[in-house]
Amino acid sequence: MSFLKELANRDKVFNFLIPEVSPVDVRHGPILYLEDVSVSFDGFKAINNLNLTIDDGELRCIIGPNGAGKTTMMDIITGKTRPDTGSVWFGSRHNLLTKSEPEIASLGIGRKFQKPTVFEALTVFENLELAMAADKRVLPTLTAVLNGECRDRIDEVLETIGLRNLRAALAGILSHGQKQWLEIGMLLMQKPRLLLVDEPVAGMTEQEMERTAELLTTLAGKQSVVVVEHDMGFVRSIARKVTVLHQGSVLAEGTMDQVSNHPDVIKVYLGEET
Numbered sequence: 001m002s003f004l005k006e007l008a009n010r011d012k013v014f015n016f017l018i019p020e021v022s023p024v025d026v027r028h029g030p031i032l033y034l035e036d037v038s039v040s041f042d043g044f045k046a047i048n049n050l051n052l053t054i055d056d057g058e059l060r061c062i063i064g065p066n067g068a069g070k071t072t073m074m075d076i077i078t079g080k081t082r083p084d085t086g087s088v089w090f091g092s093r094h095n096l097l098t099k100s101e102p103e104i105a106s107l108g109i110g111r112k113f114q115k116p117t118v119f120e121a122l123t124v125f126e127n128l129e130l131a132m133a134a135d136k137r138v139l140p141t142l143t144a145v146l147n148g149e150c151r152d153r154i155d156e157v158l159e160t161i162g163l164r165n166l167r168a169a170l171a172g173i174l175s176h177g178q179k180q181w182l183e184i185g186m187l188l189m190q191k192p193r194l195l196l197v198d199e200p201v202a203g204m205t206e207q208e209m210e211r212t213a214e215l216l217t218t219l220a221g222k223q224s225v226v227v228v229e230h231d232m233g234f235v236r237s238i239a240r241k242v243t244v245l246h247q248g249s250v251l252a253e254g255t256m257d258q259v260s261n262h263p264d265v266i267k268v269y270l271g272e273e274t
């Protein structure tokens, strides 16, 4: 009887109605794989035969001069821009070129844009709660009451992003850095497998930058993290492997020392700074 009552509740989303998302398969290869990807805008090749492989749990920094194609590459991964040619795979199972932006997000690819977009009139806790509600997979649970598991998840994320003591504070009063961490936390609520982070330390204080470096290095391992950043000091502080993009292709790849000593990189990019 109570089941019938439940069924009559049209607003409720039932678990069995939510399409199963098959897990990302990284048993035989990388978590993200771009091969020979190209895209042109009005005849201009913004991405030009780009090949990129990100391993599961890796923290990768992507650098490159203005116009190198970093944002366009992120747009292609998240389904915002469709390449003219090439292939893009998430694990060995998911061909991202056949998926829409929301489908790609629900597969577990989270993107953090440069500007923080938290809900300023809500508390830190409520922002995280809302981020969880945006995840269709847990929506049915939330329509009732926030259960213990959800609360634990929020606590865990608050701890990770270092905002435990500010859980009841309105997001509007947070510093710029704290807002950035909260937004990263909102992405974490959805348990992404891959996080794409665009210029996370722009506008941050030195101290906030250090804390962000700690946060991103902590996240790697549990999830894969791709960071696009212009601040070379910051990149040096977190980088394990760095990819240098130039004119839509990979110019060099390796440790920070390897790429910064690469003659082509010095010429086209790092050379600009000296």
Ligand SMILES: Nc1ncnc2c1ncn2[C@@H]1O[C@H](COP(=O)(O)OP(=O)(O)OP(=O)(O)O)[C@@H](O)[C@H]1O
Pocket (backbone or CB within 6 Å): 041, 042, 046, 064, 065, 066, 067, 068, 069, 070, 071, 072, 073
């Ligand atoms: N929608 C578009 N229409 C036309 N040209 C575009 C479009 N998007 C990007 N471009 C061009 O493609 C090139 C690559 O741009 P992109 O924004 O990806 O570079 P970027 O490496 O992210 O640069 P920045 O570091 O300045 O953010 C640039 O020359 C840009 O002007």
